[in-house]
Amino acid sequence: EDKVVQSPLSLVVHEGDTVTLNCSYEVTNFRSLLWYKQEKKAPTFLFMLTSSGIEKKSGRLSSILDKKELFSILNITATQTGDSAVYLCATLAGGKLIFGQGTELSVKP
């Protein structure tokens, strides 16, 4: 059975901290891994990763995929209270998105 597992499930940090969110997967016909940010509404797209070892960056956020270890991380540096959200990892496999359970990040002032 295809599965995507995220860790930790929840995380509380202070502004300025750096956090690393983890996503591991076991899926057949893997094509890509995606990260989303969800703030009390619909998810918004962050990154799509298809190739191993190539880091994608957007401001303070970055992500990388390891297709050998079936693993991806999402890094957020110098966290701000506006980063508080649920971060969802999903794999694109067989034409469908399979989501992990999400990591709830809370950034305290």
Added chain:
Amino acid sequence: NAGVTQTPKFRILKIGQSMTLQCAQDMNHNYMYWYRQDPGMGLKLIYYSVGAGITDKGEVPNGYNVSRSTTEDFPLRLELAAPSQTSVYFCASSRGQWAMQETQYFGPGTRLLVL
């Protein structure tokens, strides 16, 4: 463009009632999807459609039906509501089958409570 729109935003149903969740997109996307998200969980795919007249089951299709008579609309039908269907429902669409940098566009969600 309005993007992906969903109605209603919130609904309370009694056990055994039926209802249709509406989803529409104005981006001429071929692919449309229905997900449900239970509290503290990720999204689970219910049904998806690759074009008008074509639908297929996702991960959790039981208790739901869909139709896709036009490119724009993809309604989700609950025939006999059960408490286990209490959830937030998201509709999404995408242009095609996942070219590089392709992504799904999500609607704002419908919160459904079955009592």
